[in-house]
Amino acid sequence: MKIAKKLLAGVLVFMMSVSPVAFAEEASEDVAPVQEVTENSNYTAAAEKLQALGVLKNTSLQQTTVVGRGQFVSLLCEAMGYTTLGHDNKQIFNDVPPASVYSDAIRAAYDMGIINGTGDGYFYPDRAVTLNEAVKMSVVALGYDVYAREAGYPIGYFNQAQKLNLLDRVDCAPNDFVTAGDVYQLLVNIVDTDLLQLVEVGDKTKYQRIEGETVLSEHFQIYKVEGQITANSVSAVSALGSKAGRDKIMIDGTLYNVGETNAEIYLGYNVEIYYYKSKDDTVGTIRYIRPRMERMECVEVDARDIEPGETTLKTLAFYDENENLKRKTVSPTADLIYNGVARSLNSKFLLTPENGKVLLLDSDNSGDYDVVLVTSYIMYVVSAVNADRFTISDMYGQNQIMLDPQDSSVTYRIERDGKLVKDITGLSQWDVLSVAASSEYVDDEGIRRIDSAKSIHYDVVATTYNEIGVISTYDEDTLTVNGTVYNVSEYYKYLIKTNKIYEPNLGAIYTFHFNSDHEIVTIDDEGLETAGGYGYLLGVDAKSTIDSTVRLKILESTGKITEFVCNDKVTLDGRRGVKAFDGSKSDVFTALTDNSGKAVKQIIGYSTNNDGKIKVVDTKELDAGGNNSSSLGYYGELKNTLGYKSSDKTLGDRFVFDSTAVLFCVPAKETVEIDDGNGGKTTVEVTEGGAWDNDKNFSVGSVSSVLSNDDKPYLDVYNVGRSNAIELAVIYGKTSASMTANTYISVIEKITTAVNANGENVIRVYGMKDGVAFTNDLSPDGFTIKMYDGTNPYPDASVILNNSYNGTPVLETGDVIRFGTDSEGYIKEVEFVVDASNPEAYQNLNNHGVASRTVYGMLYDCYNGFAELVFDPNEAEKDTDRESYVYALKSVPIMLYDGNKETVRTASVADLTSYRDCRDTTTATKMAINARYGEVRSIVIYTNMD
Structure with missing residues (x-):
């Protein structure tokens, strides 16, 4: 038996001879009843599906827009795949001229037997279409009018549409005007309905509905499949299964290309997909996917x-x-x-x-x-994106993420604000990332981290949403910003706890950044931390309970004495909301003073808000449980017991001074006799009275400026890092010029002899410091010059004053130095960073400390506000495994030294960019970078050094 199948709509001549269609009743003169147009929740999904399938090129009609008859015919013909028909300029209806925007579609629909006008030669294309009219055209287009005609219009067509499920999710009454939302849903149902086909069996014909042969399959070569995704390009559902291959998924053993969809994220799900496959394709390409949550x-x-x-x-x-x-x-x-x-x-x-x-x-x-x-998401806040090396840097120091599209061993998916982006170039600074990596580990602090060495897949969800506002209230879990209460993320709590960001101040303005769950992840407090770090408390002053202002006099780590006003509420040793002064035993004033109201002189940690007021104070005090919740860790007292070695900065055989160590130099402790309470006397050391009452006796110094070889200092030691490296200490009975490891680097432009205001002959130094010109005299009372490694090759002060040693200049144009001055501004100590006569000697003296470091090397790259230096010339050409360091450029002063002209001038990041790439080591530009916590503080570029 021979069976021949033909689409009903495709055998127009035969169909017209069997069942002529007259739609005289489809457009009556009566106006359809007015109905309330309601929101259709399926509108967006239907519109997106039609466009994803390629059925409609444009789905921009507003949901509640009432659709006209001509417009509906145009949409129906496009959905049926009839866009190549009706182009013969023949006019069918009096009111549809060839120039009409609907002319081709109406002519095609007429030729296909879908419409026949109103019987008076008119079509009325601009009149609103009712659901009854739209249903009749739809049923005819699918070929089912042969059944619908038995009951007539509109009942027969409406009943047939319901049997075919054409009206599923169409929220409209039969005589209502249809809106774009109704039309889009109707078209979704139409294209997915089996066509009624005319089948020839021998010499007889009959109508037959063949499952799976739809408008999509017959006109668009798009097919529907349902089942579980058992594999994608990254993994299989089973740990023992095989991957599907790059950009592919597997359903019931069949492979499909994912195309432009996010199909890979539905591994393990039961899904419904629509895929395109031409006769020449071996693998279909998914156009649309939906998880079948109902199954x-x-x-x-x-x-x-x-x-x-x-x-x-x-x-x-x-x-x-x-x-x-x-x-x-x-x-x-x-x-x-x-x-x-x-x-x-x-x-x-x-x-x-x-x-x-x-x-x-x-x-x-x-x-x-x-x-x-x-x-499992790990939060990142983007600080920089390197498009050349495909890396994402985190604002708070987490490991870089590398997502190289050419690396076949790693796959990734990046979504930003709900839209897929091709690669990391679609990300920007301050984007909040929720990163799901296939491998994680827990660090020593119990924090989950990405294991980049083992991760083979990354799913990155980026959000850009932020809000600028003022905090009115807060607690442990929420912040109220501009009157709206927001949850804070666990990552926000971690950043606060570890002082990577500071607790925001009530009433201050911040930018709040949110994750995909609309939780606050971090705050942009750029410029809010106007001061901070560690300092030595010299004084505390409070007015009264009426004027509750508390002032702290602090010797900062830079050597400057500054008076700060406390915020009304302060975070004290990790306790939030402590009153600065309220007359109680628990306020900040009481915590920092003795029984007489005088300051307890001590090291403190502190930070300020955008008004310059102290908002955080950390001391070494323990709470009732014997714990210290502050950032200040007290190690203990070392009283003249351990000897110092300047060659390696060790203290005995137990400690080493960190390269960034800060020493607060204070007077020696006074020994006094007091009553022992039993009628006798006892000797104690005190830190008050005498020299302790004069602020000039307090200073700050670096290890090399304070200690000499074989010294056995009296220290109170704080913040001992790894390998017993002392980072912070108080030293008793020592003084120093105001220079620490934090001091900015300077470059010398000129050195001359001069006569100072006292008539003394001095050596005058001109140059640039922190991007600003300076002029200082070497102290006529003597000074020291040391190399960066702590050695002093110039033991004779007289030859230093003559600025010559064995005929070689000690200081010269182009030298990069750090220097400390006394209270009168005379240079008392000079420490070499780079010697212009022999700069290469400093190339491997990088001293990479935790906080501050000065390095000398070749600029490898400069991008997105970051600079990368490479130190070993033999590694400059390597793309991987080279020793290099990346530094953030943030309003950084740049100074350029021209070796030919022997001049120093200010420069810009543009100058850096022009000197990048040291792959050619013979012409590579060298530079010195002074950085603190990875952020560049100042740069000196060396040019024309041949």
């Missing part, structure tokens, strides 16, 4: 609601919206997909992310949760 049992749990103490490998415990503890049992054979990659469910750690979610799926409604999808 799956799904439990989604936010990471914040998970109860780790009750969760096991077999049970996920969490709190519901009513704070009731719930438990869901996980199938012992469940497949685990952790951040996009299949893993064995062998640790509770995998079910308890700190940020993100856990999704339990019963993918086949069998009653067992057979798929566990875990998304």
